[in-house]
Amino acid sequence: MTDQVIDVTDLRRVYGGGFEAVRGVSFSVGRGQLFALLGTNGAGKTSTVELLEGLAAPAGGRVRVLGHDPYTERGAVRHRIGVMLQEGGFPSELTVAETIRMWAACTSGARPAAEALAIVGLSKRTDVRVKMLSGGEKRRLDLATALIGRPEVLFLDEPTTGLDAEGRCETWELVRALRDNGTTVLLTTHYLEEAENLADRLAILHQGRIAAEGRVADVVAAQPSQVSFTLPDGYFVGDLPPLGELGVSGHETVDGRIRLRTHELQRTATGLLLWARDAQVELGGLDVRAASLEEAFLRIARDAESAADAAEKETVA
Structure with a gap:
């Protein structure tokens, strides 16, 4: 199926004081695709993803997830998506099992808690309190809660931060399997190797705008x-x-x-x-x-920075 599960047109987000974090972003993601959203710190990645997740209303433009506005029609979207934030913020005194059961109780059509923990390799840590988990184990628990509702669309915000090399590779395999089974995935990551290995398509954000977008091979080949x-x-x-x-x-x-x-x-x-x-x-x-994605990313970021500086000087002149 090739229908667009995520469709974004001229998306804008403005914070208090008039700071425009997202400046006319447009892209689409087809069913069963993995789309990576890349950018330097402050490029607008998280601001964009929060709009897609329905956590805030855009200042302008249009966003549709599964054919619905994720903010105004949140009830039609929320139970069909999974969200893995950069940090979960779970109650530290709960055990892993208690945390996932609590999450399942708040989720429509939740898969069994034991199944969710098995998927992310936490079956042997069920009785451990969250505060005793390693950073990598907490990321696995974050992912388990994102998967508990069998999502059609999965948002992954820096999913492998804190994982060792083995844990990162295992997470990659899990994400590939989810995509191959039809789950649409939107990924943000600072690990360019991760995007190069996983993504079907990507966009590189710079100062709230898309500096490059397309298939990974095409973005790299242009450099x-x-x-x-x-x-x-x-x-x-x-x-x-x-x-x-x-x-x-x-x-x-x-x-x-x-x-x-x-x-x-x-x-x-x-x-x-x-x-x-x-x-x-x-x-x-x-x-x-x-050429590699890392080299392409650095060159695109430099070129975008130079173009922005030139435009600013021209405006001042």
């Missing part, structure tokens, strides 16, 4: 790959073959290290290595790497 190396004494960039013939779109030299940017990595690397062989030149510390 250049990189070849970096040093040349022996007496050799300079000008001694290389014409950079245009190598498919190089830009270059820089930092502390004697040459970095070539290219959208044709094989062509660039092959031409460079053939030149080095024929010229009997050793390329020191040769590093050839395809």
